Amino acid sequence: xxxxxxxxxxxxxxxxxxxxxxxxxxxxxxxxxxxxxxxxxxxxxxxxxxxxxxxxxxxxxxxxxxxxxxxxxxxxxxxxxxxxxxxxxxxxxxxxxxxxxxxxxxxxxxxxxxxxxxxxxxxxxxxxxxxxxxxxxxxxxxxxxxxxxxxxxxxxxxxxxxxxxxxxxxxxxxxxxxxxxxxxxxxxxxxxxxxxxxxxxxxxxxxxxxxxxxxxxxxxxxxxxxxxxxxxxxxxxxxxxxxxxxxxxxxxxxxxxxxxxxxxxxxxxxxxxxxxxxxxxxxxxxxxxxxxxxxxxxxxxxxxxxxxxxxxxxxxxxxxxxxxxxxxxxxxxxxxxxxxxxxxxxxxxxx
Ligand SMILES: CSC[C@H]1O[C@H](OP(=O)(O)O)[C@H](O)[C@@H]1O
Numbered sequence: 001x002x003x004x005x006x007x008x009x010x011x012x013x014x015x016x017x018x019x020x021x022x023x024x025x026x027x028x029x030x031x032x033x034x035x036x037x038x039x040x041x042x043x044x045x046x047x048x049x050x051x052x053x054x055x056x057x058x059x060x061x062x063x064x065x066x067x068x069x070x071x072x073x074x075x076x077x078x079x080x081x082x083x084x085x086x087x088x089x090x091x092x093x094x095x096x097x098x099x100x101x102x103x104x105x106x107x108x109x110x111x112x113x114x115x116x117x118x119x120x121x122x123x124x125x126x127x128x129x130x131x132x133x134x135x136x137x138x139x140x141x142x143x144x145x146x147x148x149x150x151x152x153x154x155x156x157x158x159x160x161x162x163x164x165x166x167x168x169x170x171x172x173x174x175x176x177x178x179x180x181x182x183x184x185x186x187x188x189x190x191x192x193x194x195x196x197x198x199x200x201x202x203x204x205x206x207x208x209x210x211x212x213x214x215x216x217x218x219x220x221x222x223x224x225x226x227x228x229x230x231x232x233x234x235x236x237x238x239x240x241x242x243x244x245x246x247x248x249x250x251x252x253x254x255x256x257x258x259x260x261x262x263x264x265x266x267x268x269x270x271x272x273x274x275x276x277x278x279x280x281x282x283x284x285x286x287x288x289x290x291x292x293x294x295x296x297x298x299x300x301x302x303x304x305x306x307x308x309x310x311x312x313x314x315x316x317x318x319x320x321x322x323x324x325x326x327x328x329x330x331x332x333x334x335x336x337x338x339x340x341x342x343x344x345x346x347x348x349x350x351x
Contacts, residue, residue, distance in 0.1 A: 006166055006171060007129070007133075007166060007170055007171040008021065008048065008053065008166065008167050009048065009053060009056055009057055009060070009129065009170065010030075011060055011063075011122070011125065011126065011129075012032075014034075014067055015032050015033065015034050015064070016032070016033045016034075016039065016057070016060045016061070016063075016064060017030045017031065017032050017033070018030065018031050018033065018042055018047050018048050018057065019048075019167070020047050021046065021047060021048060021049060021167055021204075021205060022045070022046060022047060024167075024204055024205055024208055025204055025205070025207070025208040031047060033061075033064065034064060034068075035064055035065070035068055036061045036062065036064050036065035036068075036079075036082035036083075036085060036086060037082075037085060038061075038064070039057060039058060039060065039061030039064060039086060039089075040058075040061065040085045040086050040088070040089045041089075042057070043057060043058065043086070043089035043090055043096075044089045044090060046199065049163075049167075049168065049199075049201070050093075050163065050164065050167060050168020050169060050240075051093035051094075051095040051096075051168070051240065051241065051242045051243075051274070051278055052095050052132050052168065052169040052170060052174070052275060052277065052278075053167065053168050053169055053170065054089075054090060054093050054095060054096045055093070055095035055096050055098060055099030055100075055128065055132075055277065056099065056125070056128055056129045056132060056169075056170050058086045058087075058089070058096050058099055058100055058103075059099045059100070059102070059103050059124065059125035059128045059129070060125050061082065061086045062079065062082060062083055062086065062100065062103040062104075062107070062121060062125070063103075063118065063121045063122050063125050064082075065078070065079045065082030065083070066079050066107075066116035066117070066118050066121050067116075067118055069116050070115055070116060070118065071115060075115060075116045076107070076111050076116070079107055079116055080104075080107070083100050083103065083104055083107075086100060087100055090292055091290040091291075091292050092242045092243055092251055092289065092290055092291060092292045092318075092319050093242040093243065093278075094242070094243040094277070094278060094279070094280040095242075095275070095277045095278055098277045099128050099277070102124055102128060103121060103124055103125065106120050106121055106124045107121070128170075129170045130170070131170075132169055132170030132171070132275065132277075133169075133170045133171040133172060134333070135275045135276075135332075135333035136169055136170070136171065136172040136173055136174060136177045136275075136333075137172060137177075138333040138334075139174060139177065139178065139273055139275070139331050139332060139333050140172070140177050140178045140180075140181035140182075141181070142331050142332075142333075142335060142336055143178040143181075143182075143238075143271065143273060143331045143336075144178065144181055144182055144185065144187060146271075146329060146331065146336050147182065147187060147235075147236060147271075148187065150269065151235045151236070151269075155186055155187060155188065155189035156187070156188065156189065156233065156234075156235040156236070157188070157189060157190040157191070157192060157233045157234045157235065158179060158182070158188055158190075158191055158192070158234060158235065158236045158237070158238050159191075159192040159193075159194065159225065159228065159229070159234050159236070159237045159238070159259070159268070160175055160176060160179060160191060160192070160193060160194070160202070160206060160237070160238050160239060161194045161196055161202060161222075161237075161239050161252075161253055161255060161256055161259055162194075162196045162201040162202060162206070162239070162240065162252070162253035162255075162256075163176065163196075163201035163202065163205035163206045163209070164176045164177070164206075164239065164240035164273065165177065165180070165205070165206060165209040166209060167205050167209065168205075168240065173209075174240045174241075174273040174274055174275065175238045175239050175240045175271070175272075175273040176206060176209060176210075176240075177273070178238055178271075178273055178331070179191055179210075179215070179238060180209075180210075180213060180215065183210075183213070183215040183216075184213075189216065190216045190217070190218070190233075191210055191215060191216065191217040191218075192217070192218055192220055192225070192228050192234060193206050193207050193210070193217050193218065193219050193220065194220060194221075194222045194225055194255065194259070195219060195220065195221055195222065196222070196253060196255065197221075197222065197255075197299070198298045198299040198316065199298065199318070201253070202219070203219055207219055222255050222258070222259070225258075225259055225262060226262035226265075226266070229262055229263060229265075229266040229268050230266055232266075234266075234268050235268065235269065236268065236269050236270075236271055237259055237260065237263045237268050237269070237270045237271070238271045238273060239252055239253075239256055239259070239270075239271070239272055239273070240252060240253075240272070240273055240274060241272050241273075241274035241278045241330075242278065242319055243278060243279075243280050243283070243289050244272070244274060244278050244279045244280065244330065244345070245280060245283045245284060245285050245286050245288065245289060246280075246281045246282075246283060246284050246285070246342055246345060246346065247284060247285045247286075247324055247340075247341070247342045247345070248324030248327065248330065248337070248340030248341060248342070248345050249285050249286025249287075249289070249321050249322065249323050249324050250272050250274075250286065250321065250322045250324070250327060250330075251286060251289040251291065251319045251320070251321055252272070252319060252320070252322060253318070253319060253320075254317055254318050254319055254320050255320065256320055256322050257320040257321060257322045257323075257326075258320075260322045260326040260327065261326065263326070264326055269328040269329070270322075270326060270327050270328050270329075271327075271328060271329050271330075271331060272322075272327055272329070272330045272331070273330075273331045273332075274330065274331075274332060275332060275333055276332050276333065276334060276349060279332075279345070279349045281345075281346065281349060286321030286322070286323065287321065289319075289321060291317050291318075291319045291320070291321070292317070292318050292319055293315075293316055293317050293318070294316050294318050295316065296313065296314025296315070296316050297314075298316055299314055299316050300312075300314060324340045324341065327339075327340055330345075332348065334348060335348060
């Protein structure tokens with residue numbers, strides 16, 4: 001894979017290949033998937049993760065479902081069931097449902113045909129993938145001009161959480177795409193990478209993406225984040241989003257809320273980078289966003305080593321909600337929302 005523009009999602013004629021993100025950074029292993037069920041399992045098991053990447057992958061999952069129904073009389077009902085299985089794979093990232101809705105529209109337009117519209121579905125999935133890459137590039141340009149305006153000419157450090165790079169999107173990245181762009185133009189001189197327990201997206205994935213591009217970074221446990229911010233050279237906390245409510249509240253990786261509180265206390269500005277497909281205006285505020293809880297075992301092991309006693313309870317929410325009041329800017333492919341509110345969100349998102 002080239003170091004700057006690449007994707008962990010590859011459509012190969014009639015099958016889908018995914019870079020298994022559970023094996024990174026130690027191994028680069030590609031899995032080949034040939035059914036919608038394979039794709040639903042891969043999303044649930046976090047072979048692929050990251051809000052936009054989940055949506056793009058699910059779109060290709062619908063294509064696989066249609067291919068497997070070629071020549072079947074009841075193809076429509078079977079592919080609709082595939083869509084339902086894909087939708088049930090993870091609950092928080094609204095990009096998943098947004099992408100599936102686009103694929104369902106293509107399916108419905110051919111509902112009375114003798115066979116599924118495979119070519120049209122491939123075209124729509126590729127469009128979703130390519131649009132995401134283009135959106136990321138536009139987001140980076142808008143974010144850099146915003147940071148230059150708000151933080152001046154001197155190079156500065158930033159902090160990021162989880163992974164929002166090429167691995168989490170169709171390529172380049174949202175928040176990490178901005179950071180890569182900022183580093184390449186000399187605006188950003190150092191990146192503080194939160195390890196992001198329990199799945200370690202920061203330690204395993206963001207560090208891997210940044211080090212491949214020789215971008216200066218230091219890895220830290222989240223517990224050190226406020227101390228780092230207190231030193232004064234971090235100007236921005238730049239993170240992604242899995243779902244943004246109508247009032248600007250943001251669902252993102254667990255720990256984002258804590259970081260935003262520390263950032264506000266230490267005068268660090270908070271930037272959320274997300275495509276328009278991450279907004280969900282049907283949800284009024286963050287409290288109504290479904291927050292995924294995963295198995296307690298995920299926090300009781302480090303690798304294969306158990307780090308907690310048997311037979312204890314665990315609480316493992318993998319997202320939290322950052323109130324709009326703690327967010328300085330939201331950057332999308334369309335522009336920048338300063339001090340997000342119900343009104344400026346509505347004006348920004350409307351077609
Ligand atoms: C570019 S959005 C990435 C978004 O997804 C991550 O969650 P997960 O790794 O569990 O899919 C995290 O919330 C990131 O901000």
